[in-house]
Amino acid sequence: MYATNYLERAFLNTLKGIQFTAPAVVYVGLYITSPSETGAGVEVNYNGYERQLVRFNSPAEKDGVISISNEEQINFPQTESPAGTVTYIGISDSKLGGNMLAYGKLTEDLEIRAQEAPVFMPGEIKVYSTGNLSTAYKKKLLNIFNGRSMNGVSPHLALFNNSPDKGGSELIGDNYSRVPIEFSAPEENETGQSVIKNSNKLNFNRPTTDWGMWDHTVVMDDLKLGEAIWIYDRGTGKELKKGYMPIANIGALKFAIN
Structure with missing residues (x-):
């Protein structure tokens, strides 16, 4: 359906x-x-x-x-x-x-x-x-x-090594922190799906130590703990070393459900 x-x-x-x-x-x-x-x-x-x-x-x-x-x-x-x-x-x-x-x-x-x-x-x-969508969502x-309602959440972008649905772990290291996301109102795209996009530029802190291998980008429903909402496999991993700062420009993140 x-x-x-x-x-x-x-x-x-x-x-x-x-x-x-x-x-x-x-x-x-x-x-x-x-x-x-x-x-x-x-x-x-x-x-x-x-x-x-x-x-x-x-x-x-x-x-x-x-x-x-x-x-x-x-x-x-x-x-x-x-x-x-x-x-x-x-x-x-x-x-x-x-x-x-x-x-x-x-x-x-x-x-x-x-x-x-x-x-x-x-x-x-x-x-x-x-x-x-993650298994939980x-x-x-x-x-x-x-009949089970859903509370509104405070979405944050996180970086993972492997999918959290498959036991992956979030990156760690000095200066690492999830980044808050602000979303636009849902709009209908060319296929008829309703889509939301990030309305703020997302800047991670600049690593002061190596954070590890980044191969999954994940939207979490809280700043620190919480659950994964969306999970994206980047295809190829990138070693986040000292000085590299991941960013996502306005509108770079687009989310829809099937």
């Missing part, structure tokens, strides 16, 4: 210190056309139809992917007459109207014939979190669907 603009912006705004209040429950709806990033698809409409409550399991990793899926069978009301062909589903925070969080295309189109009641079996609705994002 794909995140809508609403979910993307609410999540990204946590990096600006704004809390993302999760809905207490979420509902699945049936759509004839793609809801797209705006959540504005053509929803099924027949006598008795309504979105159905969906409960998800806890986020878990399988084959390197963090996901959630519906725990229980979901039954829609029966229709007395043909109601069209469902091609997409959407997950929203309200039974009527509200905000759509995510949408996805069915693996097979579902034609709703007269006297039929659409059904989803347990595990058939899956929501994934991919990309450069992929789970936080997916737990929005489980």
Whole structure:
């Protein structure tokens, strides 16, 4: 499934210190056309139809992917007459109207014939979190669907040797410190994703001793401890020796979710 603009912006705004209040429950709806990033698809409409409550399991990793899926069978009301062909589903925070969080295309189109009641079996609705988010924040994002809100954070840029998700360690040495990041408001890019960029120039202190090998750039959610949010593999490592000062110009860091 794909995140809508609403979910993307609410999540990204946590990096600006704004809390993302999760809905207490979420509902699945049936759509004839793609809801797209705006959540504005053509929803099924027949006598008795309504979105159905969906409960998800806890986020878990399988084959390197963090996901959630519906725990229980979901039954829609029966229709007395043909109601069209469902091609997409959407997950929203309200039974009527509200905000759509995510949408996805069915693996097979579902034609709703007269006297039929659409059904989803347990595990058939899956929501994934991919990309450069850390494992911890992929789970936080997916737990929005489980009613768990996210606090706003104070993001800082950090330098690591290997990924913190794989046991990597943050660089150390005299004068080393994480650098605070200020982010712009989320904007939509050419692919339709909501993106935020750093609005301040990021200057690390100049090393007065060797700091070690830098091969991952990481956004942390606190100045000192906390958890990793985004993890970027630089591809090749660089030995940070005395006198070398890493910097990131305004707009150099761009973040989006998938």
